[in-house]
Amino acid sequence: MNLNLHLKVWRQASPNAKGSFQDIEARDIPDHASFLEMMDIVNERLIADGKEPVAFDHDCREGICGMCSMVINGRPHGPERATTTCQLHMRKFRNGDTIWIEPFRARAFPVMKDLMVDRSAFDRIMAAGGFVSVRTGAPQDANALPIGKEVADAAMDAAACIGCGACVASCKNASAMLFVSAKIGQLNALPQGQPEKHRRTLGMVRQMDKEGFGNCTNQYECEAACPKDVSRTWIASMNKDFAVASGREALLASARERSEGD
Amino acid sequence: MRFLSSSIGKKIVVALTGLVLVGFVFGHMIGHLLMFAGPAAYNEYAHFLHTVGHGMGIWVARSVVFGSIIVHVLFTIQLTKQNRAARAEPYGYQHTQVASKSSRVMIISGLTLLSFFIYHILHFTVRVWHGFNQLPLFDLAGEKVFDAYQMMIKGFSFPLVTGFYILSMVFLCSHLSHGVASIPQTLGLNTEASGKLFKKLGLAFAFLILAGFSVVPLAINMGLVK
């Protein structure tokens, strides 16, 4: 079956231009198309009419890269639970529906054009500690480092985060705490992450604050919007890890001052 | 300190001061309910509060509660400002999936409670209206003490005052319904299961407080407690 849809698409020529919603009629959209394929069809028609196509982010189109974004009827990645925009199908909509399509909105994610936002704030947070430092050389035997099943499973759940930013987009405060806590939690849970645990936690949280994200108010809109079902409990773990790391840092600093005073 | 200027540091302080205030509100409500035990019991309780630790106890408690309120309010105002700034442009299509109404108006319920708190202190602690300080003293087993029981009866004899009190308690109930369950999450104590449990406990606590604080003024207004 094919669908006729009324789209209200955010159009914004450049980062500092004023944006507004443009009404676009999307006729004859096959219901087996994905949401991004629907956008492709719309864009081809715009180009054929000599008009500017809608700019949007996408890459893998199989729900693993975290590039696709868009807020569809007020929900990042649209109405399907635990589904990215690229994996969302048009059969989830009805003929005649009006669909609002806007960019992720956050001060830390400035709009570049139409539906594309700059998510490099996430990269800077990762660079502030979202890694494990290892000396290069031959990899050690995988079985040399035993990891409990519960720990491995938990780390895997956190690692499911694809860094798309839907948590920021859905949060009433544009907070990035679900993303940051998943990245911190994944590494802090594993033995390989232990040596840099405190440095990582402090570094990533401070970078997050610096980027201008909001603060979590425990409403869990993020969890509801997350295409990978990352749990709010990671935020709780991050809060605890941050408190411990801050306390440790303060103690070390005062000890250092005392020894320098001697 | 660096911890206090961070997002999580501020949140943890808000949770800890919130926990102090939750404890205070609960104790205050239990004390209130002594109104049903009669003038002697209530006045004895009030007298005890004012004399414990040679009269120091109440000032320690007051400083802790006042301090907690000031810090709680200042930090939440800062956090709320940052939160508003973080979403500079609103969505054209607004949608909320799971956030409760109460959780979205915390700053409004909170600031309303602050103004209620100031009114309440002037009303029953400083006693600026109704000449409460001129009330005849109560005879507590031979000792002449302030008649806090009569003050309550007089204080709640105006329907308008009672109405404002109960309305404020509705705001308190709303505030607690989100706040209590947020404490363990912010302090990093939540697991999947405890999160659900705390949500239920928080709701139950909020309604317990609403009921506990409302029955006294209502009973006075209806003439059940004289």
Ligand code: FES
């Ligand atoms: S395009 Fe890669 S996750 Fe959607």
